[in-house]
Amino acid sequence: MLQKKNMIITVTLNPAMDKTLAIDNFTLGIVNRVSNLRYDIGGKGINVSKVLKNFNVNSTCTGFLGGILEKTFIEELNSRGIDTRFIHIKENSRTNTKIVDTTKKVYTDINEAGPEISENELKMFLDEFGNMCNKDDIVVLAGGVSPSVPKDIYAQLTKIAKEKGAFVILDADGELLKEGIKEKPDVIKPNNHELVRLLNLESDSEKELIKAAKLLQSKGIANILISLGEKGALFITGENIYHSKGVKVDVKSTVGAGDSMVAGLVYSKLNNYEPSEALKFAASCGTAAVTLEGTKACTLEQVQEMFRKIEVEIKEED
Template identity: 60%
Template sequence: MVITVTLNPAMDKTLCIDNFSLGKVNRSSKVRHDIGGKGINVSKVLRNFDVDSICTGFLGGLWESYFLEELKNRNIKTDFVSIKGATRTNTKIVDHLNRIYTDINEAGPEVSKEELDSFIGTFKELCKAGDIVVLSGGVGPGVPKDIYGTLIKIAKEKGAITILDAEGPLLEEGIAQKPNVIKPNIHELEKLMGERYKSEYEVIKAGRILVKQGIEKVLISLGDKGALLVTKDAVYSCQGLKVPVKSTVGAGDSMVAALVYSIIKEFHQGDTLKFANACGAASVSIEGTEACTLEQVNSLLELIEVHIKEVNGLIDR
C-alpha cells in the first residue's frame, strides 16, 4: 500500500486575476477550489495513474467533511485524525497576463500533544512491510520539527520504503533518519546545504554528499531548467520542457507521485527521471491543483532526453 502523510492540509483557492495590482481593488475572472496539501496531491495523481493509496494526517473544522467526501468520490482511502482546529485555506493568485503566480498560505491550525500522539498511533497501525510511505509538506503549530524523522524511523522499522519531500528544519531533521528517497528543489537544497550553486556540477556534488550519507536517491527539481537524479551508481539529468504554464502549484507533488509509480513499476533510474520530469511539466499546464493524468504524462515522454552525467564518481562536465 502507498501511504501519503499530510500534516497540514489546505483548501487551495485559486483566483485568476489579470494584471493583479497591490493596494487596489482586483476582480477575479475565475475562482476554483481544490483539496490540497502535498501528500493529498500525491494521492490525487496516483489515483489518476490507477494506483491505490491511503491519505492520513490531520483534518478539522468546516473543511473536514468536504475533504473526506471529495477523497471518497475520487476512490482514495483515508484515515485522518480529526482535530479541534480548522483546516486552513491557501489562496493562489494567477495573473496570466503578466505570468505572475502568487501564493498566500495560512499557517494552519494548532495541533495538541494528544492529537499528535493519536496520529502517531494511527501511523504505526497503518505501516506494513513493503509499503511506500510519502512524507511531504509543512506542519502546523504544535507539530515538532523532527516529526518526519520520527515517522521515517517508525516506517523503516516496519520495513516500508520512505520518500521525503520537505524543506528547512523538517528536511534537515528528516534526513537524519536516512529516508530512501528525497525530492528537494534547488532552493530547498541550497538552504539545506547552506550554499548557493552556480553550476550543475556543484548541484551534483551536493546530491552526492546526501547519497553518501545513506539516502538511496536524490531527485532535484531545477524548475524550468529540468531535473537531476543522483544515485549511488550514477547521476542522470534532463532539460525542462516548454509547456503553457497555468499553475505552478503541485508540480513537485506530481514528481513525487512519479517516484512512487516508478518504484511500483520497477523503472530504470533514467526512466524514473524522465517520467518525473514529464509529470512536473504536465502538472503546471493544468489549472489549480488538479492532478495530471497518465495520458498527459505519456504524451510528453518522447520530448525528454535523459543524459548520464556521472558513473561511479566520474563526472562528465
C-alpha cells in the first residue's frame, strides 16, 4: 500500500550500540567463549524506524548522539535510507550488552546508564522537536533516558506534539510512563509488568490488566496495547477489548519485540486498519521479531507469515 503523507518521527533519547553475545551454557565466574557476535544500532525509537523501513515506510529519527558511536549510527541509518535529525552531544552514546545463553535459552541484558545531557543540549532538542512536528504526523516516544534527562520529558514532548496536531504513541516504563500519561498520548504500549508497576496492581491477571486499562481510558488515554509475551497481547480501544493469542515459535532474541509491535501500530494507522486487524498485525510484528537474532528488524514477508497464524478474539468485560 502507498504511504500517506504523514511524517513519522521516532524519538530515541538514549540510543545504544547493542552488542549481542551468543554463549553456550553461560556461567558466572569462569571464562566463557562466545559462539556468535553481532552489533546492532539500537534504542527503541531507532528499532521502530528500522522495522518501518522494512515495511517501505519512511521515518525520521531524532534524539541525542555523541562520541565515537555517533558517526556509526548516522552512517548506518543513512545507509538504510532513514532520515536523521539527532542533536549532537559532548559525551559518548552508550553500549548495551546482550548475552544469549543458547543452551539454557536465558537472555541477560547489561545496559549502561547513558551520557550526561546538558541543559543547553536538552533545550536544543526541545526546539528541534517542536520544529519537526506538524498536524497529522505520527510521533513515537520510546525507551529510557539517561539520568540527567527530566522524568517528565515524555509529558513535555507529548504536549508539544499534540499542540501541533500530531498523533502520539508512548512506549516507556516507570516514572517516564507515569509522567508521560499526564498529557494523554493517543496510544500507550506497556507490557503486563510495566502496567502492574504503573498502577500498583495486585497481579497481572487478564482481568486486572483490563480493569487497569479501562481506568486509564477514563483518564483520557484512548488506546492501550498491552503485550503479554508468549500469551499474546490485549488491545483496549473504544468500547472493545481485543485479545491476540500467542503463537509458539523458536525464540532467538526477545530484544526489540515490543518495538516491532509499535512499528506495527504505526503501519496499521497509516493503512486505516480496524482495531482487530491492527492488533493482529502488531502481534505478528512482535512474534516475527523474537524469531530473529539480536535486534534485527523483521520484514513485511515475515510478518505476513505470522499474520496467517495469529487469532484475535473480542473479550467480554467482566
